[in-house]
Amino acid sequence: MRPVLLALQHVEKRYDAGEISVIALREINLAVTRGEFVAIMGASGSGKSTLMNILGCLDLPTRGKYTLAGTDVRLLDDTDLAAVRNRLIGFVFQSFNLIPRTSALRNVELPLVYAGVKPRERAERARAALQMVGLENRSGHKPSELSGGQQQRVAVARAIVTDPAIILADEPTGNLDTTATAEMLDLLDHLHGLGRTIILITHEPDVAMRASRVVRLSDGRIVSDEYQTPSAAMHPSSHR
Numbered sequence: 001m002r003p004v005l006l007a008l009q010h011v012e013k014r015y016d017a018g019e020i021s022v023i024a025l026r027e028i029n030l031a032v033t034r035g036e037f038v039a040i041m042g043a044s045g046s047g048k049s050t051l052m053n054i055l056g057c058l059d060l061p062t063r064g065k066y067t068l069a070g071t072d073v074r075l076l077d078d079t080d081l082a083a084v085r086n087r088l089i090g091f092v093f094q095s096f097n098l099i100p101r102t103s104a105l106r107n108v109e110l111p112l113v114y115a116g117v118k119p120r121e122r123a124e125r126a127r128a129a130l131q132m133v134g135l136e137n138r139s140g141h142k143p144s145e146l147s148g149g150q151q152q153r154v155a156v157a158r159a160i161v162t163d164p165a166i167i168l169a170d171e172p173t174g175n176l177d178t179t180a181t182a183e184m185l186d187l188l189d190h191l192h193g194l195g196r197t198i199i200l201i202t203h204e205p206d207v208a209m210r211a212s213r214v215v216r217l218s219d220g221r222i223v224s225d226e227y228q229t230p231s232a233a234m235h236p237s238s239h240r
Contacts, residue, residue, distance in 0.1 A: 149180025
């Protein structure tokens with residue numbers, strides 16, 4: 001039995017605007033063990049983006065408990081939360097979020113800058129991450145000189161350069177064509193095969209089918225949580 005990496009217990013997220021109160025998440029109970037590949041599915045407005053923000057320590061629950069790697073995130077201040085994000089979570093976003101006038105190598109180095117890693121080691125680790133995603137020969141290129149699929153692979157390299165316990169991918173194929181989408185999902189499969197814990201946020205059933213477990217949200221609630229035989233998954237080895 002693999003250890004639980006993150007757990008949400010009775011989590012609610014409420015947004016108040018004057019006299020109006022909107023509940024984005026209701027009574028969320030979810031546990032993810034190390035090495036899982038989980039897809040979180042839901043239509044627009046289902047609460048999946050809110051859930052992603054909480055899982056990524058970008059927001060805190062209004063009620064309930066979120067434990068990440070044994071730590072109750074409610075006990076952390078903003079500085080500690082930022083440190084946890086940088087150390088434990090690698091983010092991949094739909095819009096890539098690369099710095100436009102900076103090379104692929106420098107973009108990948110960025111989390112290591114925040115972590116205080118020395119320049120020589122930063123460059124070595126960034127090159128290794130780019131090699132892992134097949135872009136070692138594009139390290140000097142700026143985002144505008146790369147295709148959408150290549151930009152997303154740079155984003156994945158940036159996500160893994162800190163050797164995080166979790167890769168949190170928010171609609172990572174949303175801006176990609178069919179070929180680049182397949183390449184991105186193959187890359188996530190590969191990282192999962194190396195033992196990475198992958199949490200994939202998507203509204204696309206075909207994308208979710210690549211995961212070994214699918215959690216479906218509707219109106220802020222989990223309506224199903226099912227294991228499946230993924231279409232192209234690899235068996236993970238131990239990581240971290």
